[in-house]
Amino acid sequence: MNSVKMAGRAYHHGALREALIDAAEAIIAERGVEGFSLREAARRAGVSPAAPGHHFGDARGLLTAVATRAFRDFGDALEAGTTGEDPRERIRGQGIAYVRFALANRARFELMWRKALLDREDPDYCAAGDRAFLLLDRAARGAGAPEAPDLTVLAPSIAAWSIVHGFVELALSGAFGTGPEELEAATEQLLPRVLDHLVAAG
Template sequence: MNDGLNSVKITAGEGARAYHHGALREALIDAAESILEERGVEGFSLREAARRAGVSPAAPGHHFGDARGLLTAVATRAFRDFGDALEAGDVGTHRSERLRGLGMAYVRFALANRARFQLMWRKALLDRDDAGFCAAGDRAFDILDRVARGGDADEGPDLTALSPSIAAWSIVHGFVELALSGAFGTGPEELEAATEQLLPRVLDHLVVAD
């Protein structure tokens, strides 16, 4: 089979690089993440992502279509990593312990990945119908839902059945928004203290039956 069908080489001046097809896609996502970290979403552009990946300005369009497509890919990867963090935080015997673990994991992920975390919820900038994005987001919510609702998690997705999960989500996400806005301080030590000392007490206000 012609190697050209499995790889792509794009010329972009002296910084041009040769990538395997899949590696170029990941390189562009990496580049987009670095832009978001440094400049925020307002400073993001496909051209800058291409420049950082060392490829032509047209290259991102071949893989993602437009800026929305690339940002959706970034948000999808972020949701997958977020789900992994929640899975790792789901520890303990009782539901209250497990919710505390999930809450701590939720907040720690957000504080360690501010730019990506904030993008995850900027739905106007993302393709909300993208299958990968939907699957990654649903998985993250399902991890919280199965703990918050416990034995009731198979009752169906009506709003009444989801109320324990929405309550847990609202409390933790609200805590994150306060932390990101500087309400608990801006230094790493202050944020760690809020996560370790204040968050568990906040989560204690969730009434759950073990």
């Protein structure tokens, strides 16, 4: 029987997995990664403390599932932000999408890069992360660029990634202000000008 009944709730196997991910996301958003626990995720999902272990093994497994979902959403945001054939417009659009996703999903975005807390060998996590980088790579090197045999060929993509990710870290730390209007102005007005220097240098 693929259902768990606890605390008056009934879940199909897949629905319980998603409910636990939802609960974990809520905890992280409220308390940060350090405030996360499997027991609290189970309590919020209305299941026994042992239930998360059946789906994720341990806290690392559940956090990896949260990070995987975040990377998928991140990839969707990057894809939506990539428009046109002009390299300058592609990089601008994707950079803005990158920053906006991070600002709107601070806790999830932070978790995506906390490798020590995640299962870096998880195939779903790897696939979601690889997709996001491929989108960045296509924006920086062009959709028709050949697969890169080494990091040297990926230099334009890594340069763009480094600049935008660094911009995110500055924005999250309050370097451009803390109010929504200040952050939006930095994203819309400052970031494109920063990225234009990258394209000009290339």
